[in-house]
Amino acid sequence: MAAGRTVAVLAALGVLSVCSASGSGPLAEVEAGGEAEWAEPWDGAVFRPPSALGAVGVAHSPGSQQPGREGAVDLPVLLWWSPGLFPHFPGDSERIECARGACVASRDRRVRGDSRTRALLFYGTDFRASAAPLPRLAHQSWALLHEESPLNNFLLSHAPGIRLFNLTATFSRHSDYPLPLQWLPGTAYLRRAALPLQERAEWRRRGYAPLLYLQSHCDVPADRDRYVRELMRYIPVDSYGKCLHNRELPTPRLQDTATATTEDPELLAFLSRYKFHLALENAICDDYMTEKLWRPMHLGAVPVYRGSPSVRDWMPNNHSIILINDFESPQKLAEFIDFLDKNDEEYMKYLAYKQPGGITNQFLLDSLRHREWGVNDPLLPNYLNGFECFVCDHELARLDAEKAHAASPGDTPVPKPHIAQPSHMNCPVPTPGFGNVEEIPENDRHITAFLRLGRLDSTSALLLGAILNSEITNKTQK
Numbered sequence: 001m002a003a004g005r006t007v008a009v010l011a012a013l014g015v016l017s018v019c020s021a022s023g024s025g026p027l028a029e030v031e032a033g034g035e036a037e038w039a040e041p042w043d044g045a046v047f048r049p050p051s052a053l054g055a056v057g058v059a060h061s062p063g064s065q066q067p068g069r070e071g072a073v074d075l076p077v078l079l080w081w082s083p084g085l086f087p088h089f090p091g092d093s094e095r096i097e098c099a100r101g102a103c104v105a106s107r108d109r110r111v112r113g114d115s116r117t118r119a120l121l122f123y124g125t126d127f128r129a130s131a132a133p134l135p136r137l138a139h140q141s142w143a144l145l146h147e148e149s150p151l152n153n154f155l156l157s158h159a160p161g162i163r164l165f166n167l168t169a170t171f172s173r174h175s176d177y178p179l180p181l182q183w184l185p186g187t188a189y190l191r192r193a194a195l196p197l198q199e200r201a202e203w204r205r206r207g208y209a210p211l212l213y214l215q216s217h218c219d220v221p222a223d224r225d226r227y228v229r230e231l232m233r234y235i236p237v238d239s240y241g242k243c244l245h246n247r248e249l250p251t252p253r254l255q256d257t258a259t260a261t262t263e264d265p266e267l268l269a270f271l272s273r274y275k276f277h278l279a280l281e282n283a284i285c286d287d288y289m290t291e292k293l294w295r296p297m298h299l300g301a302v303p304v305y306r307g308s309p310s311v312r313d314w315m316p317n318n319h320s321i322i323l324i325n326d327f328e329s330p331q332k333l334a335e336f337i338d339f340l341d342k343n344d345e346e347y348m349k350y351l352a353y354k355q356p357g358g359i360t361n362q363f364l365l366d367s368l369r370h371r372e373w374g375v376n377d378p379l380l381p382n383y384l385n386g387f388e389c390f391v392c393d394h395e396l397a398r399l400d401a402e403k404a405h406a407a408s409p410g411d412t413p414v415p416k417p418h419i420a421q422p423s424h425m426n427c428p429v430p431t432p433g434f435g436n437v438e439e440i441p442e443n444d445r446h447i448t449a450f451l452r453l454g455r456l457d458s459t460s461a462l463l464l465g466a467i468l469n470s471e472i473t474n475k476t477q478k
């Protein structure tokens with residue numbers, strides 16, 4: 001087959017998956033450039049797996065000295081195509097025990113063409129269509145782990161992008177292995193007591209604003225700064241990050257993001273002095289909620305939130321956050337915050353969920369209870385291991401179904417294909433954070449790039465089709 005053509009097509013697609021619209025130039029450079037620009041500096045590395053990574057999930061079968069060797073001959077192999085995420089140490093392959101049975105997890109790309117290799121696991125952020133393993137082999141599932149927003153890879157929030165995959169673990173509740181609460185350790189985290197109001201009133205008297213903003217990644221698809229800048233015209237906001245910066249953190253240690261991470265106790269204590277925290281996600285997607293939302297609640301501040309349109313479904317009760325989109329203008333929002341700032345009784349209603357029995361949202365409680373992975377919990381597996389086992393179980397079931405069909409084709413139908421859906425990564429086209437598109441200055445190149453990437457142009461659509469077709473071709477020739 002015309003391998004050269006596919007590569008050219010996909011190289012172009014790689015270009016389109018970052019922000020350059022130009023079809024020429026050395027691909028690697030374009031991709032690297034895009035990558036650096038799009039990382040979240042304040043948040044540290046693009047991917048921060050729960051700290052349990054590496055500590056859990058190595059399920060040796062008792063007595064076997066070399067796990068993965070003996071008895072592994074017929075086990076399905078799961079190949080981590082993004083090797084950086086391989087959740088085992090040391091070595092390149094590991095026998096894993098899951099609910100339905102065992103599989104071998106590997107990051108050795110040489111096993112890719114093997115008939116036992118039943119699934120390829122990809123990490124969304126570094127999935128590059130240009131580097132996709134083609135042709136797709138019909139017997140292999142593609143599994144996608146992408147807990148991040150489309151900031152890191154817009155391609156996947158378009159239907160033809162997400163549909164390349166069979167199984168997903170995304171922030172969406174609709175994904176096969178859902179991670180919407182990936183940043184919420186549990187109910188105790190929410191219940192933590194707030195700083196007494198008198199103490200906060202004291203900080204207000206000393207000149208603190210009612211609202212805190214702490215953001216150092218300023219050009220994002222959600223275009224949050226444009227809104228916050230407008231809000232600042234109507235109510236004081238103390239902004240300590242790089243974006244709309246107007247105040248210094250109190251000590252040099254806190255000012256240094258290398259020493260004071262966002263989980264630093266001293267920093268957290270400082271942040272808890274504020275009654276309201278602006279909490280705007282970097283992109284707007286259904287069920288995409290991050291520490292920006294949960295941390296203020298942990299600290300007893302009221303999040304002033306813009307992010308997941310379905311955020312209410314996950315709140316501890318129906319009166320615990322302020323949604324920016326409920327207000328017709330930044331001015332109206334400012335008036336409401338000012339009202340709460342001056343009315344302790346009304347303000348305290350927003351913290352009622354911290355009282356015993358205050359978490360009334362059964363959906364939230366059930367979701368936390370039923371999830372099998374933990375957040376920074378050394379006693380529970382992390383979701384990398386969890387997803388790996390989910391894929392293993394899925395493949396074992398698929399093998400059984402195939403065998404059943406082969407044994408009696410008349411009675412048992414061919415197993416149906418399982419294909420990821422756009423709802424697994426539902427991020428509507430980005431819109432300006434404030435005002436409308438016509439008001440966005442031409443030279444605001446970040447935002448205009450995002451607005452453009454929100455739409456899948458016909459060329460990209462065509463190119464994504466090429467990846468799909470690579471499998472169909474392989475199937476027909478088989």
Ligand SMILES: *[C@@H]1O[C@H](CO)[C@@H](O)[C@H](O)[C@H]1NC(C)=O
Nearest residue numbers: 312316317318319320360361
């Ligand atoms: C919020 O919850 C309370 C108590 O469950 C209920 O009475 C009230 O109608 C709810 N309000 C809204 C806006 O859903």
Ligand SMILES: *[C@@H]1O[C@H](CO)[C@@H](O)[C@H](O)[C@H]1NC(C)=O
Nearest residue numbers: 141163164165166417418419
């Ligand atoms: C995996 O998804 C592709 C579409 O991306 C589909 O053609 C294929 O049949 C699916 N495979 C399985 C095993 O479900």
Ligand SMILES: *[C@@H]1O[C@H](CO)[C@@H](O)[C@H](O)[C@H]1NC(C)=O
Nearest residue numbers: 001113135137473474475477
């Ligand atoms: C289809 O897959 C087989 C098995 O890996 C491979 O040998 C063959 O070259 C593929 N077909 C095409 C058209 O690439």
